[in-house]
Amino acid sequence: MIWMQQKKNYLSMILTIAALVSIWALVDYLTSGRPPILSGYYKLNIILLCINIILAVSLNLINGFTGQFSIGHAGFMAVGAYLSAVFTQKIMIVETIAAVTGLDPTGDVARTAGLLIAVFIGAMAAAVVGVVIGMPTLRLRGDYLAIATLGMGEIIRGLVLNIEYVGGAAGMSGITQLSSWTTVFILTIISVVVIKNFINSTHGRACISIRENEIAAETMGINTTKYKVLAFSIGAFFAGLAGALHAHYFYTIQPGTFNFLKSFDILVMVVLGGMGSLTGSIIAAILLTFLSAALQDLAALRMVIYALLLILIMIFRPQGLMGNKELSFATFGSLFGKKSSTGGGEQRDGSQSN
Amino acid sequence: MEVFLQQLINGLSLGSIYALIALGYTMVYGIIRLINFAHGDIYMVGAYVGYFAATQGFGFIPSLLIAMVTCAVLGVVIERLAYKPLRNAARLAALITAIGVSLFLEYGGMMIVTPQVRTFPDILSNKIYPLMGGVQISFREIIIFVVTITLMLLLQFIVHKTKTGKAMRAVSHDNEAAMLMGINVDNTISATFAIGSALAAAAGVLVGVYYNQIEPLMGIMPGLKAFVAAVLGGIGIIPGAVTGAMLLGITETMVSGYIDSMYKDPVAFIILILILIVKPTGLFGKNVREKV
Numbered sequence: 001m002i003w004m005q006q007k008k009n010y011l012s013m014i015l016t017i018a019a020l021v022s023i024w025a026l027v028d029y030l031t032s033g034r035p036p037i038l039s040g041y042y043k044l045n046i047i048l049l050c051i052n053i054i055l056a057v058s059l060n061l062i063n064g065f066t067g068q069f070s071i072g073h074a075g076f077m078a079v080g081a082y083l084s085a086v087f088t089q090k091i092m093i094v095e096t097i098a099a100v101t102g103l104d105p106t107g108d109v110a111r112t113a114g115l116l117i118a119v120f121i122g123a124m125a126a127a128v129v130g131v132v133i134g135m136p137t138l139r140l141r142g143d144y145l146a147i148a149t150l151g152m153g154e155i156i157r158g159l160v161l162n163i164e165y166v167g168g169a170a171g172m173s174g175i176t177q178l179s180s181w182t183t184v185f186i187l188t189i190i191s192v193v194v195i196k197n198f199i200n201s202t203h204g205r206a207c208i209s210i211r212e213n214e215i216a217a218e219t220m221g222i223n224t225t226k227y228k229v230l231a232f233s234i235g236a237f238f239a240g241l242a243g244a245l246h247a248h249y250f251y252t253i254q255p256g257t258f259n260f261l262k263s264f265d266i267l268v269m270v271v272l273g274g275m276g277s278l279t280g281s282i283i284a285a286i287l288l289t290f291l292s293a294a295l296q297d298l299a300a301l302r303m304v305i306y307a308l309l310l311i312l313i314m315i316f317r318p319q320g321l322m323g324n325k326e327l328s329f330a331t332f333g334s335l336f337g338k339k340s341s342t343g344g345g346e347q348r349d350g351s352q353s354n
Numbered sequence: 355m356e357v358f359l360q361q362l363i364n365g366l367s368l369g370s371i372y373a374l375i376a377l378g379y380t381m382v383y384g385i386i387r388l389i390n391f392a393h394g395d396i397y398m399v400g401a402y403v404g405y406f407a408a409t410q411g412f413g414f415i416p417s418l419l420i421a422m423v424t425c426a427v428l429g430v431v432i433e434r435l436a437y438k439p440l441r442n443a444a445r446l447a448a449l450i451t452a453i454g455v456s457l458f459l460e461y462g463g464m465m466i467v468t469p470q471v472r473t474f475p476d477i478l479s480n481k482i483y484p485l486m487g488g489v490q491i492s493f494r495e496i497i498i499f500v501v502t503i504t505l506m507l508l509l510q511f512i513v514h515k516t517k518t519g520k521a522m523r524a525v526s527h528d529n530e531a532a533m534l535m536g537i538n539v540d541n542t543i544s545a546t547f548a549i550g551s552a553l554a555a556a557a558g559v560l561v562g563v564y565y566n567q568i569e570p571l572m573g574i575m576p577g578l579k580a581f582v583a584a585v586l587g588g589i590g591i592i593p594g595a596v597t598g599a600m601l602l603g604i605t606e607t608m609v610s611g612y613i614d615s616m617y618k619d620p621v622a623f624i625i626l627i628l629i630l631i632v633k634p635t636g637l638f639g640k641n642v643r644e645k646v
Contacts, residue, residue: 069446071453136631143389143449147581148630151623154578158620264453271450300469303461310454315439318447 012329024185031181047181047249049289050188051242056269056281058238061195063267064275064324065204066231067211068138069146072153073239073266076126078160078258080240081247084122085172088248090165093118094178115178119187119244126240129156130233138228141214153260161255171254172247179249187245191238196278198234207231211276261303268306272313274320279327284320359489361611362604367495367564369603370502374557375580376587376595377509378550384526384590385546387445391452392432393554394577395459398570400425400555401474401562402467408475414563417477418501421559422552429551430544438540456577464570471569474562498560505556506596509549513592518545526590575619579606582626588636597637 030036031043055073062070087093094114098105105111137148161169198204206227209217218224247253269288273280288306295302313320375397382390400421407417436455440448481493513519521542524532533539561576562568583602587594605625606618629636 069449137627140630140634142445144585144630144634146446146449147389147585148627150578151582151626155620155623155627158617158623162614162616162620264457267450267453300461300464303457304465307454307456307458307461311436311451311458314443314447314451314454315436318440318443 015329020189024182027181027185043181044249045289045293047179047184047245048293049286050184051246051249052266052269052285052289053188053282054191054238054242054245055266056273056285057192057195057278058235058242059266060270060273060275060278060281061199061207061231061238062235063270064277064281065199065211066207066228067214068228068232069142070149070232070235071146071260071263071267072149072151072156073235074258074260074262075149075153075156076130076236076239077243077246077262078153078156078253078255079126079129079236080119080122080243081253081258082122082160082166082172082243083125083240084118084244085175085247085253086166087118087121088114088178089172089175094176111176111178112180112183115183115248118178118248119241122244122247123237123240126243127233127237130236131229134229134232134236135225138225138232150260150263153258153263157255157258160258167254169255171252171257173252175247175251175253177249177251179245184245184249187241191241192278192282195234195238199278203227203230208276265306268310270320272309272320274322274324276324277320277322277326280320280322280325283322283327356488357611358608359485359487361607363489363491363495364611365604365607366600367498367603368607369583369600370498371557371561371564372576372580372583372603373596373599374502374505374553374560375576376583376599377506377592378554379581380584380587380589380592380595381522381546381550383584384592385522385543386437386441386448388437388448388452389581390437390550391449391577392455392459393550394573394575394580395456395463396425396429396432396551396573397554397558397561397576398463398568398573399428399459400551400558401568401572402463402558402570403555404559404562405472405474405568408477408562412477414477414497418556418559421555425555425558426548426552429547433544433547438543460571460573467570469570471567474566474568476566478563494564498564501556501560505553509553509592512549518542522546579622582622585626585636586629588639591636591638594636594638 027043027046030038031046036043055077059070059073062068062073094110095105097103097113097117098107098110101110103110133149133152137145137152140148160166166172199208206217206222207230209220209222210224210227214224243258265288269284270281272288273282273284291305292302295305375393378393378396379390382388382393403424404417404421407420408414412420432455436451437448440451478497479493482490483493483496484490511519513522521532521537522545524535524537525539525542529539532542557576558568558573561572579602580599583599584595585598586602587596587598589595602622602625606622609615609618609621633639
C-alpha cells in the first residue's frame, strides 16, 4: 500500500516539475525574443503575478492556516523592498561582489548574486520585524489583532516616510533592475514549496490546530505563542522577499506603494482563493492580477469590483473559491478516474495532495 | 505656553471631530461586536452631502441636518444589505465585509464625484477671536464645540432616557435575552447604525467647514484614528470614546506643534499598539476572561 502511495507521489511530483519547467520555458520564449512575442507590458504583469503569488501564499500562512487575522502585510513588503534597495543602491552590493571575486559587475552572475543577497537580507529584516511586532501583538485576538497589524503597517510606512536616507515621501528611484523572469519564477516556486512543506510539517500542524481552537491547542501542549510568532515571521519573511523582488523589477519604490490598500489587495486574494488553501491563493492571485491588468486605466472601477467581490464572497461563499481544499494532479485524477466512495476529489487534507 | 494653549484648542476641535466618529464605532461595536471599517467613509459621504447641500444654497444647520439624515439612511441600508446576512457568521467574515463596504464607498464615491479635491463653500464666517496672550479661537472652532456638545447631550438623552436607548443597552448587554424580552433586535441594531452614521455625517460636515476641502478618500485616516480613539477609551463604552478621542486629538496636535506634523500618524498608531498591549480593554474597559 505504501509503495503505491509513494509511486503516486513521484508521479505527481514529476508532472508538477514538468509543468513548471514548461511554464518557465514558454514565458521565457515568449518574452525574450528580439523583438519579444509578448511586449514588456505582459512581462511586467507576469512578474507582478509571481510577486502577488508569494504575497498571497505568505499571507495565507498567517491568516488562513494559523488563523491570525493580519492586515498589515504591505508593511513587511516595505521593509524588504527598502532594505534590499539600500543594499543594492547605497551599499553597492553588486559592485562589491564583483570587486571581491573579480567578476564582471554587469554580468549575470554578479547581478544575480547581488540580488539574492539583497533579497535575503530584506526578507530576513522583514522576518525580524515580524518577530518584534508579533511577540506583543499576537497575544491579541481576532479583530484587535487585525487593527494592531494595520496600525503596524502604517507605522512602518510612516517611519519610512520620515527617513531622508531612503528618499522620504519621494521614495527611491532608479533602482537597478536586477530581478529577471527566471529569478522571480524560481523564488516564487521556492516560496510556495517552503510554505507548503512548513504547513505539512509538525510545526504547520501546530499552527492549524491554533486556528481550529487556540485553547484546545494550548491544552494539548502546543506553545501557541511560539507557533503564532513563527508563522507570522515566516509570512513576513516571504512578504519581505516579494517586496525586494518588487523593488528590483519596478525601478522605484515609494512609501505610498505599501499603504494598507496594498495589504487589502493581498487580503482579497487570500479571501477569494480560500483561507487555508495554497492553490486557492495562487488561483486567486492569477485571476486578480489579470483583472487588475485589464482594468489598469480604470483604477476606481477596479477597486469597486474588489470591494463587491469581498462582500459577495463573504455573504455567499465565505470559504472562498477553494475553501481549505487543495488542487492537485491527484484531484484531477480522481475527478476523471473512478469515483471513489469518499466522494472523488473532495480531499480535505492538504498533506494528501501534490 | 502660548503654543501649548493654541495647540490645546486645535487639539480639542480635532478631538471633537474624532469623538463624533468614534461614537459610531463604539456603539456599533458594543451592539454587534463588529469593527465597522466603513464608518470613516460614511463620514466622507456626510461631508459630500453637506457640500452639495451647501452649494445648493442651504445654510449651515440645514446642510448639517440633510447630511445627517442621508447618512442615517445609508448606514441602515449598509447594515441591512451587507452586515445582517452575516450576523451569525464568523466575526472575521463580517470584518472582511466591512473592509469591502469601506472600499466600495471610497471608490464608488470616487467614480461618482471624481477624485478631485473640492473646496467647501464658506457657509460660516471665519471670524477669529483673540484670547489672552496671542492665543486665538475661530468662530468655526466654537461651532465645532457647540455642535459636538449638543449632539453628545442628545445621544446621552437617547441612550439613557428613551425606549430605543434602553433597547440598545439591552441588546449590547445580551442579544438573546433581549430578544426573549420582546425587543426587536433587528430594528435596534438598525437604529444604532442610523445614530452612529448621523454622528459621523455631522463630523464630516464640520470638517468640511473647518478645513474647507473634501475628497473621496478623506475618510480613511480619520476613520482609523477614530477607531484608535474608541479602543483607547475602551471600545463599546460611550464616555470612553469621547475621552479617547480628546486625548488623541490633543496628542496629535501637540506632536504637530512640538515635533513634526509628519510624525502625527505613526504616533497615533503607536498609541494604539501600546494600549492594546498594556490594556487591551482600553482606559475605561473591564477585563473579561474567556471561558472555555
